[in-house]
Amino acid sequence: MRNRNLLLLSLLILAVAFAAGCAKRGMTKSEMDRADEIAAKIAKAEKMGIVKCNPLELAIAKTTLDHAIHEGKESYRGQVEEKKAYFDAAEKAADDLLALVGPCLEKMAPPPKAVPEQIAPPPPAPMPVAPAPVTFENIHFDFDKAFIRNDAKPTLQSVADYMKKNPDAKLQIEGHCDERGTSEYNIALGQRRADSAMNYLTNLGVAGDRVSTITYGEEKPADPGHNEAAWAKNRRGVFVLR
Amino acid sequence: MKRLWVLLFAVVLSATLAVGCARAHKTALNNARTSLDQAKAMGVEKTAPYEYYTAESYLRIAEHEATEEGDYKGAKEFAEKSQKASAEAMKAGGGAK
Numbered sequence: 265m266r267n268r269n270l271l272l273l274s275l276l277i278l279a280v281a282f283a284a285g286c287a288k289r290g291m292t293k294s295e296m297d298r299a300d301e302i303a304a305k306i307a308k309a310e311k312m313g314i315v316k317c318n319p320l321e322l323a324i325a326k327t328t329l330d331h332a333i334h335e336g337k338e339s340y341r342g343q344v345e346e347k348k349a350y351f352d353a354a355e356k357a358a359d360d361l362l363a364l365v366g367p368c369l370e371k372m373a374p375p376p377k378a379v380p381e382q383i384a385p386p387p388p389a390p391m392p393v394a395p396a397p398v399t400f401e402n403i404h405f406d407f408d409k410a411f412i413r414n415d416a417k418p419t420l421q422s423v424a425d426y427m428k429k430n431p432d433a434k435l436q437i438e439g440h441c442d443e444r445g446t447s448e449y450n451i452a453l454g455q456r457r458a459d460s461a462m463n464y465l466t467n468l469g470v471a472g473d474r475v476s477t478i479t480y481g482e483e484k485p486a487d488p489g490h491n492e493a494a495w496a497k498n499r500r501g502v503f504v505l506r
Numbered sequence: 507m508k509r510l511w512v513l514l515f516a517v518v519l520s521a522t523l524a525v526g527c528a529r530a531h532k533t534a535l536n537n538a539r540t541s542l543d544q545a546k547a548m549g550v551e552k553t554a555p556y557e558y559y560t561a562e563s564y565l566r567i568a569e570h571e572a573t574e575e576g577d578y579k580g581a582k583e584f585a586e587k588s589q590k591a592s593a594e595a596m597k598a599g600g601g602a603k
Contacts, residue, residue, distance in 0.1 A: 323559035
């Protein structure tokens, strides 16, 4: 009886050992293919210089894939779901990395073409928000008048929008006239025109202390001609950012 | 009686091996943590970020293997990779003082 029990126990141990030995470990063909695909995605992102912009995401993608491969090799082939979860995580990390390539390329200056191994220059520093060299269209006035014409309103609106978006910007409005009339009269008319434009801007919400005016009368014509076409051009308001 | 001694020897041997394995992964994990702390203290997170984050990520995986999976061999393997990455980070970004 005792010998029989011992025999049974031995058989049981042998069976368990045999089953454990037969259960195959390692990656299946499809898992290996998947690992290759993920590695290719990471390599593509790396080739495009992602390490300069997103070193953390690159490190996570690579190590997560390494982990998935480890699990793929160490787990039994039957543990499909467990292994899949690791490969899913690796694929997600690689996809996230690839999604960052576009913004990264935009940030980076293009590397020099002649020297492939040369390190690409660092991304350019962001431009300061200070007012850019912006120019505005001139506005024009009727003969001997200083009121704002309808065709000038869109220009004034764009000036006002700019001033609101750039709170540090300062503006000077120049008032100009055509050559007709006395110099003294035109100096006064130019001032009225500049003041008229300034009032319009303040009504649009631009703070008056950011805008100054100056009159040049007839002294600075835009067109030196002596005809109506030239005069129409010279009766103007000019916006200068300071 | 002889059989009992053989059995006892086998048990002791197994226990010794098991303890040895457990200590090996713990030592590797401690070494990896020390290296990463050292790298961080040198400021390589800024100067060699890729290497630093690689070390950090491998260490996290090693800890996961040890605590969640009970895979001490894997834990040791990833801890060693972490330590290597920390060393590379310190080498690459070692200029930082």
